[in-house]
Amino acid sequence: MNSLLSLPSVTSFLSLNGWKKTSEIRGAFQIWHSDEFPSSEVTLTLDEDHKRYRLLLDDALEEISECLMIPVGVLIEQISPQNFDTISVRAIGDDVKHGSIPFDDGIKLLSSSHKLLKHCSNQVKRFKNKSKHLSNYLNHVGMGQTQIGSYIVSIHSPLYRVNTDDEPDLFDSDISLGRIINKSFYSKIFEVSSIFSKKINFELITQSLLEIGIDKKDCDALIDIMGSQSHRDIEINVNWSPKESIEERYCKSIHLYARNVQYIVDYREILKEKKVENNIQLSGEIADLHRGYDDELGKAKLRTKYQEKDISISFSVSDEQYLTVANAHVNKIIVTITGELEVVKVEQKLTAHFITIDDLSVTENLEIDYSE
Template identity: 25%
Template sequence: MKLNNEKFIATLDFNKYLESKGWYLKSVLNDIVGIWRSSRYPDSEILQPIDINLMDFSRRAEVLLSVLSETQDKKINEIVDEINEISNDIIRIRVIHNDVDNGTIPFNDGVELFVKAKELLVSAARSVVKVQKGFYGGKSPEIVTNYFDSLKLSQTEIGSYILKVASPIYQQDEDQSDHCDVPFGRIVSSRIIHSVLKLEKAVESFKKTNNHIHFEQVIGDGVGASLCSAIVGLSGQRRNRTVEISIQPSPYASDENLKSRVVTVPANDIPIIEHARDYYLNNYSAMNYELSGKVTKLDRDRDIDPDNGVITITETISGSKSKTRKVEVVLNDKMYDEAIKAHEKSEVMHFIGTLIVSGRKVRLSNIQKVTINSKIL
């Protein structure tokens, strides 16, 4: 039986494992091999390969496993299983509802669970390299591809329904020779929790203010359409399951990167996360939207629509001092005449209506209130 990640043998984190088993580092030979002794096993010695470029690294690792097997009176495959487990972060994705309480899940939802779990990991991994508001597409960076090649699906667990993924903290082909920088796998594990926590915080703020700026502010934290789509899909076809995501760090490679290890997304937040997904894709509407700005364009074609005209308002997006967008507003004949006057005087107009965003087109409809300099029209 082979180690999933031989490179872990060469890390300082593996040293902690050996120390926990009663071994101590006596000396290091030419930065190539660590020599370990134990008062428990005075007749045995462990030679730990610490240079991953050694031609016979794999053979030396096998000899090390044999010594551990003999001294602990365990089969080699038991030692291998133990090391495989401690060299991984365990990512658990749990869906909670009474329809999965017995540890089974409807087939279609089960398939979607695996698909959306991958989408969640893709979102986290790719956002570490470069954040993106919309869906991630195209070829993944090499480090992300290598990360996915290293992942292992573990046996599912009962507890509502739990999907378990083993994420090696050290990848076989990752340059981690100094064992000091945080491995990419650990960064992704941390990113998952961080991004979903930020999404939940934005959802709570949106509930109170109905302002999309809260979604805009967390894009840099890895929150975007891909993450939202993954969470929505994990909640099931009926969008009725609570989603719980947890990270169990390797006990021999824990650090301050995973202070918060569990995050829960309640089922009643899913509709808002769907809305956030559409916002990130520029395809959403917002009722009772307050629009303010100066008229930058007037357009009235009496041959097409004699009773209405379209004006364009240049709006400064809430929470941003420099980011603007153009919003079309359809006005009746009387309000359009007032808009002409406001344009001539460079006055700011205020509207309340329904904002509809579709791609690059932004329009305010169902106008409920119009004011100029506090004067209601």
């Protein structure tokens, strides 16, 4: 069983328990020491494929077991990679700095975090037996131990797996449904934080929140998570299980600040008048197209006519569509999009976004008059 322990899980356990890597030898071995146990020395390979990995791992387990005074079997259970990602949500404020929080706000902190996670699970694209699998996943989401540090609650989101035959294009042997949901949760909160970190006006904030799919339920949870008086800042971190790989961009802390709550409140009010049109077809030129280095989807705007008014409609661009849209953008070719459109009004000005795209095509030699 010892050989099943991954090197990252062992070194992570050492770090968490006060050991520090003090040196490397010949590019093949690493040495760890502990101030609490000065006579202790743990030697491991730098690579799991090294022929001495298992032998040195057994020696290391014996050494750690003696220092911590726990049986090797129990130690192995503690080191074994967790089968869940831990989402930590920290409330920051003068009234919680001693590790206590008003009961109702503590409940809201946890329940709002869970609601945001649940919303992300519902937004996973359709696959066979989706409802059954999401129900099983949510039934296994757990509450972790609270921590002192302002006030921190933890959610254990399981690496729930789906048979890859149910949706081979969505799932593979390297990623679970749980990890897909957890990455979606992180991405959504990170994008909300990024929008508010930019000094942009409310119209652009509305456009950006529409683009990433923030709805009324998300707004309710984002407002509640900051407390009954919306006065606490929030810090979110995810401790990703080493059982599945994770890109570095998902390892940063996310901050939501109470000073931005009013924007969310105002945006929620605007959503009450949101209009959704299904199977609408609009044509126009691509006014903007970009994709960040870490972005999975591109973002574009279609300059078109809607209700006899000039409007730029945002939409997401998949890998399959990107070259087509980019060519149309460069050569000013007319693009026709059919899909589901959501429209809101900000200070008498329309803001719109394609929620889904059923068809995207280009039309040569078609001209559109944008003049009033």
